[in-house]
Amino acid sequence: MLPTTNFTPPFDITRASHVALAVTDLAASRDFYRDTIGLVVTEETDDAIYLRGLEEAAHHSLVLEPADEAKALRVGFRVRTDDDIVAAEKHFAAAGIPHQRVERPHQGPTLQFTDGVGTHMELTSSMTQVERRMQAFDEFVAGAPQRLDHFQCVTHDVQTATDFWAGLGMRMSEYTAKDGTDELWGTWLEVKGNTHDLVFTNGRGPRLHHFAYTVPDATALLHAADVAGATGFGEEIDRGPGRHGISNALFLYVRDPDQHRIELFTTHYQFIDLEEEPIRWDVSNPRRSQLWGMPASRRWFFEASEFPGEPVNDPLLTATPATLEDYLQLH
Numbered sequence: 001m002l003p004t005t006n007f008t009p010p011f012d013i014t015r016a017s018h019v020a021l022a023v024t025d026l027a028a029s030r031d032f033y034r035d036t037i038g039l040v041v042t043e044e045t046d047d048a049i050y051l052r053g054l055e056e057a058a059h060h061s062l063v064l065e066p067a068d069e070a071k072a073l074r075v076g077f078r079v080r081t082d083d084d085i086v087a088a089e090k091h092f093a094a095a096g097i098p099h100q101r102v103e104r105p106h107q108g109p110t111l112q113f114t115d116g117v118g119t120h121m122e123l124t125s126s127m128t129q130v131e132r133r134m135q136a137f138d139e140f141v142a143g144a145p146q147r148l149d150h151f152q153c154v155t156h157d158v159q160t161a162t163d164f165w166a167g168l169g170m171r172m173s174e175y176t177a178k179d180g181t182d183e184l185w186g187t188w189l190e191v192k193g194n195t196h197d198l199v200f201t202n203g204r205g206p207r208l209h210h211f212a213y214t215v216p217d218a219t220a221l222l223h224a225a226d227v228a229g230a231t232g233f234g235e236e237i238d239r240g241p242g243r244h245g246i247s248n249a250l251f252l253y254v255r256d257p258d259q260h261r262i263e264l265f266t267t268h269y270q271f272i273d274l275e276e277e278p279i280r281w282d283v284s285n286p287r288r289s290q291l292w293g294m295p296a297s298r299r300w301f302f303e304a305s306e307f308p309g310e311p312v313n314d315p316l317l318t319a320t321p322a323t324l325e326d327y328l329q330l331h
């Protein structure tokens with residue numbers, strides 16, 4: 001069933017903003033994200049490393065925290081003002097949604113909560129401002145990622161996840177459904193005016209499948225693949241380069257030293273005018289996932305990062321797209 005976007009939501013979410021990951025070797029993860037991906041290190045402490053894309057003026061879009069076990073900790077969104085944090089707190093209290101106020105370094109008022117399908121989320125209204133490095137071309141390395149763009153989460157219940165976020169003002173730009181139906185397999189949801197800030201796909205969840213940064217162009221994307229090869233991460237490219245049918249992104253996916261997955265991509269189209277209908281894809285249509293080239297491996301489809309203490313549920317839908325392994329059996 002297609003979701004109904006609430007255009008007067010209880011508080012105002014503006015964009016995908018930041019992600020926090022638990023990593024088992026802080027220095028190894030810092031080196032990967034700085035040297036193989038090309039992010040800027042804003043700050044290092046004993047407890048965390050804060051990184052950002054080259055054009056970002058916010059203090060961080062990626063936080064690495066040391067831990068014994070690799071986990072996805074929080075998926076972060078920005079809200080417009082401090083008042084929106086207060087409004088979110090009231091809304092979650094009234095709706096019985098688990099939430100808590102926290103203090104986070106370099107963030108304004110911050111509220112953590114668990115969404116309708118168990119995804120660990122965080123809202124903040126501001127961050128410490130730092131210098132944009134978008135014209136420091138002499139500092140561009142690897143993919144030269146410019147800014148964090150979106151998250152993809154796996155959930156056992158795409159319908160419930162989609163309805164939850166549509167109720168908070170997110171709008172669906174594209175979706176995948178069981179063949180010939182509107183039974184949702186995956187939904188691409190946006191608030192910032194391009195194709196997505198948050199994606200849910202059907203599978204064992206809640207888990208974080210990937211977070212994505214936009215890169216300047218196709219050359220930067222291919223250079224990132226070359227750099228991954230040179231730094232010993234060639235086998236950690238678990239998909240791409242390729243072109244998605246959904247969202248029209250040229251993509252590359254790389255696994256970090258703890259197997260968290262980052263996507264580098266260029267680029268998405270605008271999705272702002274309200275009369276535009278979402279694009280529908282059958283789950284069996286290979287062009288939805290790649291316009292050319294071979295399907296993704298089982299590794300890309302089925303591996304993702306769990307949230308601490310959050311039980312993982314089996315998916316309600318059994319439909320799955322063809323994997324590379326399926327494709328090779330047939331060709």
Ligand SMILES: [Fe+2]
Binds near residue numbers: 152210212263
């Ligand atoms: Fe993505």
